[in-house]
Amino acid sequence: MTVQTPPEPGHYPTAPPWASPPDPVPAEPAEPLYGGLVAPYGDPENKHGQLLVRFPEEVQAMARPAAPSWRPVVVLTFFFSVLGVISAMRRSGKARRYGRNRAPYWIAFVVTLLAGAAFWTVLTFNVALPAYLNHQEQAITANLESGILVDRRAEAALAADVSAVQCTPEGDRGEGGLRTYLCTFNLVEGGKTALRVQADSRANWELSD
16 A cells, blocks of 8 residues: 655745735836937937038038139130130149039139130230231331332432432222322432322332322
């Protein structure tokens, strides 16, 4: 006959059931300080380590080298016309490497090119060309005076010997490039007299009627 041993009694609580503490209630997270939680590293919202200014790109641009001046482009384009594009290309390229705006160099080149072309055109037609033509006419007149003194036709027409002549052009050149001159002669015997002659641009002359 087998004798069975009853199981030992379990652990009995020494405190009454109403004395058990309640389960903890999760507390609400405290209000984060200074505007919010820090985003994880690498998150686009993570501004840690960046400039805490309103426009950081402007402050970052201050650390770059200053852009080259556009004024040399104006000077070179004004005096050398389209060759000023070399200066504009070099300076705009340097500005691009510095992270600066390239537009001012090309604007300076185009505006100066147009303004310079207008200026030099007016100067050429109103100053340079008239000055050249006047110098050319003075040379033709001097050749005419020398030719009249060598040629004896004027002396034959005056029936007198002449020692000097001074010719003054009258009017513009007409057909065939002819122009009328009033030539004043100094007579060897004393006194002065005048004749009108017509001469072309090569100082070939004939007595005028």
